[in-house]
Amino acid sequence: MRSSIYGNRYASVRWAGPFLVLLSIVATSETAKGQNSLQELVSASKKEGRLVLMSGPSTWGFERGVKALEQAFNQKFGLTTQVRFVPGPDMGRMAASVLDEQRAGQKSSTDILASGLDHVLRLIKAETLESVPWNKYFPELGGERVEFGGQIVQFYTQIYGGLYNTKMLPDAGKIRRMDDLLNPKWKGVMAAPPYAGGPARAVVAVPGLDLERMKNFYRRYNSLLAGFIRCGEEERIASGEFLLFFPACDILSSIVEAKSKRMPLGGFVPEDFAAIEYKYWSVPRNAPNPSTAKLWVGFALSREGNRVYEQHSHNSSHLIEGSEASRYVNEMTRKGIRFTSLRATEQQHGLEAILQVRKEIEDILKR
């Protein structure tokens, strides 16, 4: 018995040299593989031949957005990928579905998951998402947009703020701070979303905001509110049903959308509530077409692909030069607005505190 143990030890020492040599060869070939990996991804995608996108429809700019992107994507990589788009439930339910599907050992119902900050933190914790070396495939993507070792990648920037009807309430364009919203003359015309995740995250991250201040604001604001609407229902502001909506989840995409429809909608960013947040794309580990998913995400985030994507979805990232978001953030910064960036990486440790703050604010809204 003893000799055999010594024998094994000896064997491992004996093989150490060749093993190290082999390792260095593999490492060298990995580098070479890295240089060619985009091409390999394209080849793998060609074999898959299809892509399933299930998400809230505005994520991809509806079916027409998917169609336009599909055409540009196939042209760029010389592929004939068939893209099937399915309007799905909201991000939370989609995230839960993918999680369930993985636990059941099934393929996910979407190749690319679009999620909000809190969803991705849950999914990362449950090890649902694939770590993708995005920068190796797409060096122009830059490191800032890729988080959690490539498990998630930012696809658009959400800018917190308010939306108002420019025809019926032009004065709202003068709002500079949150307290300006507490003017009694606006009682009965304002709406808020019934959820408060954004303000809760802002409380935790934005300098100068604290829970007591936010709660005081919400107590007074709630007494002036006419009702609740969801983010994305900006048509109800333009129609005159409500005249002001705060806090809107993303004012920029709403304003861009409004311009395209000639809706009387304007936006403002209170300087004491200036925060930007991100929506993320990720590839589930159980995605049916993972190579195409990666290639598609990379293309949609490239300058060329993002032009098509932004044109149809009105979503853009301020980290892409020349995008609507980058222009808007620059303009606001010139006006003295200092945005706090809420990234998943920094928010992961305060998640439970954020949930508690959110609950307290939502309790005020229910009264």
Added chain:
Amino acid sequence: MMNGTTISQPRWPIRLDARPFLIAISGVVVLILTALLLGVILMSFRAPPAGGGHYTLNGYRDVFQDPFTYKVFLNTALFSIMTVAVALFVAVPLAWVVERTDLPGKSLVYVLMSLGVLMPGFLTAMGWTFIAHPRIGLLNTLLMDLFGFERGPINIGTIPGMAFVQGLGLAAVSFILVAPLYRAMDGSLEEAGAVHGMRIVRRLWSITVPLTLPGIVAASIYILILAMSAFEVPAFLGLANKIFTFSTYIYIQANPHEELPRYDMMGATSMLMIFVALLLTWGYFRILKASHHRYAVVTGRGYRPKLFELGSRWLWVWCFIGLYFLLAKILPLLLLVYISLVPYPQPFSLASFSEFSLEHYRLFLGSKLARQAALNTGLLVVVVPTVCVTISFILSWIVIRSRVAGSYLFDVAAFLPHAVPSIIFAVAAAYVALFYLKDLLPLYGTIVLLMAVYTLVYISLATRGFNGALLQIHRELEEAAQVSGLRTGRVILSILVPLLAPAIVNLWLWIALLSFRELTMASMLVKSGNVTLPMVVWGYWSGGQMSGAAAAALVSIALMVPLIILYWLFGRRVQAVSVAP
């Protein structure tokens, strides 16, 4: 002999008794329903996200320890009761007038009623915002101009306002539940009342209403539970005025915008719904028990409903019907057309008319997704009602006719899916298909799963309809046939099916229409291979494209018009045959 038609002797060589088969089929359905309900109960204890593996009471704690929950339940109770009142106020007289009088042009009522059920609730609610919103509502603007009010005096975003809109919508479902009762009623009872000098109102109150009471109670219970879980009108009109009802409260709590859904909370609240439903069912069964002797109105003796002659009163009746259709169907439909033509929903103005375009229609009609969805929806519209009506007929027969010990339990099981919010029912079905059936029956993400879940959920509606209709057919017809040597299967096919033909056609059509417009369950079960038309319409809405949603909804309605016309032609003929002397 029945109604002049001779029932031929059976031609089957082997005389099998259908009874055990019917009981077995019902037993299987009840088992599946029970399994799904157990799934719902499990969901209520499962920590979020679903599939996490551990069980907790957090869902119950979060729902029942929050004092706001009780305020919400009060709102819900008020809203639901008022909704039922509005729905019955319209549906009962309308059903009576259509079925028991010689009202000219009454078949049009069926078509319009059927058309109305296709309109998505959120678009109807949006339409009412443009009619009665205190600031931008057309009606309020008129009143402000006329009387100089500072603010519109009518607010549709109150509990009575919401109940009014919801009740007008649910009047169509109430109508379909109540109408067969009057259709099958023996007119000789009313005639006897008339001979004895009873005036029309007295006859209605003393004869007609008591005779149809079980059906009306069943309809009320059904509508009450529908109102309790109604989502679209409370979500659009209620939330806009900070009024939470059960469904919107749970929606907000259970679908936090930034978190994973809390299905445990949905499940916990469903338990409360099941409890309320059990109470209502208990009351319903008490009436049912008494009804076996008191309420049978179709017997073997002269089944010839005689129509009440309205005379010149038909004009007043049509005014009532016209007002209802104007408020509940025509105005929302016109608004739907208007919204589909403008770039975004906006109050009426000359400027808005100048912006009319067919762009939203062009986009929808050119959509590959819409074509695929139309095919899937077509399949659902044919398969679901056919299977559901067959199973429901069998279940109702077991409950009302079989005298099997404990048969009422079958009815409770058939009714309970109605008490569970359909969203949690769909979540449970998806969960069972995903985790337990994946190797045995790979249904997850297929159209078959949608068919199965829709069928199970609509069994509650169909069995309500069949129960009411079967109650009104006296046992003596079947007893006579059995004495003549006919077996169960033959009795059902030769006596019950012809007598129930109008109810069968009605229920088939309505389940087809409900399958066509079903959204809540679809949103939980739809994957890339089974997308449906309502999901496409909803996709536009949830993406903030109201006008696109309106155009898609109108095209969808247009697709269903041929079916409604067929029903109009064929359904009336079936009725004529089945009631011929």
